[in-house]
Structure formats: structure tokens, C-alpha cells
Amino acid sequence: MTTNKTIELVREGFANGVAPGGTLTDEQKATMINAAANAFGLFLDALKCDWRNDPISMETPRRVAKAYVNDLWAGRYTAMSPITSFPSDGYDGIIIERNIPLTSMCSHHHQTIGGVVHIGYIAGEKGQVIGLSKLNRIVELFGRRGAIQEQLTSAIHNAVDKITEGNKGVIVTIVGTHNCVSCRGVKHQGAAMVTTKASGAFRDDANNARKEFFDSLKINNGGHNI
């Protein structure tokens, strides 16, 4: 089964979702980069930055605009390729991918968020499984839109939930460090935010799925303890 429409349902009610008008063509992106570069130049002017006469900075407005459109907010302007799911063929255990790298941006302060995402789901005997790298792609799609971590956790959870139709449960945990905390305001280095969104078996304390998920994250996990 190949589907993309299910994941796009996630944008409903997601304030930092796909930009109105949907996926942009290369030409539309170039027009957007030009407009954003002009606007960022004015932003620097307001800050009394003499960027126009500094050979190091004269292309900075364009660099910043390109970074937003092509990287930091790419998930708003670039569609993800369709995701194919497969019958689980009787496998009814937990499927976990941990330590998925996260680069995102907090939509409050436009400072970057770094961290890792751990995703688990149970397909069930008649459920659907997806290729492992698709979980990474989902993290990229929603991470690169700008969000607060709570929204991002829900968005990734809901996307996995919809694509693995018939699942017995989905759990998503994000461990994020926010530059808006470390570089501005309180200026605390090293503080990490942990958010978890769980459904189905992972919310039910009567079975061990939630415990198994968190226990799995502790096994030789390269130092990303939670």
C-alpha cells in the first residue's frame, strides 16, 4: 500500500504546517528566496548592521533566506515522497528506531533545536509496517517546519499512527536541546526537554509495551540516555 494523503492529514490543526499553497516549484522557491533576502536585509538595516559594505556579510541575507527555504523550513515547502507500507506478516512485537537525529527550530524564537527522536510502534499480526528509513523521513518532514517540541512530538506520532494503519500503539519520545534556552533568556547550557506522546498499548499500564520501549532506549544507546 502506498500512501501520502494520510500523512498530509497531520497538517490540519498544525499551526506550523505546510505553507498555504502546498509544495513549491523550484521557480516559486527562487522567488520566495529573493523576497525573503530583501526582507532580511531590511531587518539587518534596522539593527544598524552595515552588511552592504562588508564583503563577508553582503550575501548574508540571501544565505539566510536560502537556509530557511531549503533546509530549516524545507518541510513546509517540499513534499515528502509517498510512503509504502507492507503487511507485518505475523510479526506482532514492538518495532523501535531510536536516536533519529533531529534538527528543528522553535517557532517562538527562531532558534534551532537539536536532539534525538525515538519512535516505537506495534503493527499487530494484521497491521502494516513501513521501511525503517521512512521514520527518519517523517522526522525530517515535521522537524524542518519550525514548531514547539510538544507540537512536533504530536505531529510525528500522528503521522506514524496514520501510516501504520491498524497498529496496536505508537510512541514517540523527543530529547531536545533548545538554543532559545541556552543562548538567550535564562542562558542555561545543557538543559534538555523530554516529551513523549503515546497511544494504544503504550498508554496502557496493564501491559509492558511502554516499559519495553524505554528499556530498549537504555541498551548500548551511544550515550543518548533519557
Ligand SMILES: [Zn+2]
Ligand atoms: Zn524558543
